[in-house]
Amino acid sequence: MEITVAKYAGFCPGVRRAINMADEALRVAEGNVYTLGPIIHNPQVVEDLQKRGMNILPDDPDALQDYYLAGCSVVVRSHGIPPKLTEFLLERGANLVDATCPTVKKAQKAAMRLAGEGYKLFVIGNTDHPEVKAILGHVNGEAVVIKETSELKEWWESQTRKVRKVGLIAQTTVDLLMFRSLVDGLINEVPELIREVMELKIINTLCRNTLARQAEALQLALASDFVVVVGGSNSSNTEFLRKICESTGTAVVKVESADELDLSLLRGMERLAILGGASTPGRIVEEVRRRILA
16 A cells, blocks of 8 residues: 655644743743643644643633632734633733744734724634634634635625725634635625725735645545544644645545554555654654554
């Protein structure tokens, strides 16, 4: 069997930066060290940090009321957090270690710029994703999150007043195909919007590393008989990789660890590709490769 491991398998730069900052916080902090929610969407990495003394705080201010945080170090996860939560933690005396991905910060700034300039803001992404929640927090919730063109059309038809300026950004890890589909949908499926809107401003907030992973996933899936995607079950970018591979018609399975892989699925396969999500450690990808070869 010929096995190809994706060039972009393993931590992306933003995740690597966050993990390094968490490691440093554990090394130098004198008090307790926390992360606000899981620092990344990978249970193995989170468990490893917990074993080394890092605890996880809830990311809800109401749930944080009972925690004594004065002098403690709180690592802000790579997805970022809303400003009001930052203010809450500082008021409680916490020492913040801001591990927000620089690309995510650019998306936050893009959202604030569009909202500040009077654009009705749309965010392509998942409402429940912590990155999107953080972006919404930076514009006081004054944005509409969409995943389907139908959602945009429903919102438009529900308006009682005309909207003249529309701004559009995306969750940084969104699938490029979804981004393009919704941008096209603005014109092709919601023609009323184009007739009435005088300004349409689109800021590309997609992560370049994520786009490279998606392009590589498509190429490898087309050239393989089977694809194994390795990553956390709650990782959006990993799920997008799986969907991209699935769209080619190539058989694909997603696993969190080598132990989860059912080797019987690989019988008769000649060309196999292994991909890893942006929050998947390279060592876990390697463990999957070794299990297949064993």
